[in-house]
C-alpha cells in the first residue's frame with residue numbers, strides 16, 4: 001500500500017514547534033490590539049473571479065500559482081493565495097467601508113500558492129495581514145511601518161531586517177513610465193532573460209523585479225519611475241519619509257521595488273533580511289487605493305501589508321531569539337501511585353486549578369511504575385513533581401520535589417500546596 005503523506009510543500013506544525021508559533025501569533029495579535037486594529041476572519045476559499053480581478057490576470061500568482069478547482073456545482077473556486085482580495089470582498093459585502101468609515105483590520109491564516117517548495121517557500125504558508133481603509137494620507141502608511149518596526153524590536157529581529165521603500169505613483173504616472181520603459185527594453189529585447197521578454201508585453205514593470213543579473217545590468221540606465229511621479233505622489237512619498245524619519249525608522253529607497261500584484265500604487269515597501277538566503281522578504285505591502293473600486297465599491301483609499309510567518313520563525317530561530325521560557329511548557333507534574341492516590345490526585349489537581357488558574361499542571365495518566373512516571377515528569381520539562389502515594393492521599397499530604405535543581409522531596413499538606421507553588425514558580 002502507498003504510504004500516505006502530506007501534499008508536497010504543505011507542512012505539519014508539530015507539538016515541538018507550536019509554542020513558537022503561538023508566541024509569534026500572540027505577539028502580533030497583542031501588538032495590533034494595542035494599536036487599535038481588529039481581527040477579521042475570512043473563508044479560505046473564494047471564487048476564482050475575485051483573485052483574477054484583484055491580483056491581475058498576468059501576475060505570476062494568477063497565471064501559474066493558484067489552486068483552482070471546480071466544486072460540485074461546477075463553480076470555479078480558488079484556495080486563497082493571499083488575504084487582501086478576500087478582505088476587500090468582505091468589507092464590500094458587509095458595507096464596512098461605506099460612507100467613508102475608516103477601518104483597521106488584520107487576519108491570520110494559511111495561503112496557497114503552487115510554487116517550487118524550498119526553505120522559506122511553501123505551497124501552504126501562513127500570513128498575518130493588516131489592512132486599512134478610507135485613510136488617504138501618508139500617516140497611516142507610516143503607522144503600519146512603525147508598528148512592524150516595533151514588532152521587530154519585540155521579537156529581537158531589528159538588527160537583521162531592512163526596510164525597502166518605493167513609490168509607484170498614480171496609475172497615470174505608471175502608464176507614462178510603462179510606455180518609456182517598454183521602448184527602452186524593446187530596443188534591447190535580445191539581451192533580456194526569457195521571463196522578462198514575456199513580461200514586456202503583459203506586465204513590463206515586473207521586469208524591474210527580475211533576478212537575472214544581465215537584465216538587472218540593463219536596467220541601470222533605464223528610465224526611472226521616480227522621475228515620472230506627479231506632484232501629489234511626490235508629496236505623499238515625502239510625507240511618509242518625514243514621518244518615518246520622525247519616528248526613527250531607518251529605510252533604504254529601492255527604485256526597483258514593484259511588488260508582484262497589480263493593485264499597488266503610491267507607497268510600496270518590503271522588510272527584507274540577508275539571513276534567510278533567497279527567501280529574504282519577511283513582510284511586504286503597500287497602498288492600493290484603486291482596488292475597492294475595481295471590485296465594485298466606491299473609491300476607497302487603502303493600504304496594508306502581509307508578513308510571512310514561516311520566514312519570521314526561521315529568522316527568529318536563525319538569530320537565536322527563541323525565548324528561553326518557551327522550552328518550558330509545564331510547571332508541575334503530578335505522579336500518583338495506587339488506585340486511591342489516582343482518585344485523590346484528580347481531587348487535588350482540580351482544587352489547585354481552582355486557586356491557581358495559570359498553573360500548568362500535568363496529571364499523569366496511564367498508570368505505570370513510580371520510575372516510569374518520574375521519567376515522564378522529567379521529560380515534560382516540569383520544574384516540580386507532586387508525588388501522591390496511598391499513604392499521602394489518606395493523610396491529605398503530598399510530596400513536592402524540585403526536578404531542575406538539587407533538593408529533597410518534602411511532604412506538605414494539600415492546603416499548603418498553592419502557597420508553596422506560588423512562592424516557588
Ligand code: ATP
Nearest residue numbers: 115120121122125260281282283284306307308311
Ligand atoms: P516572494 O517575492 O518571496 O515570492 P511575494 O512578493 O510573492 O514574495 P507577498 O505576496 O507579498 O509575497 O506575500 C507577503 C509575504 O508572505 C512575503 O513577504 C513572504 O514573507 C510570505 N510568502 C509569500 N509567498 C510565500 C511562500 N510561498 N512561502 C512562504 N512564505 C511566503
Ligand code: MG
Nearest residue numbers: 060113115260
Ligand atoms: Mg511570490
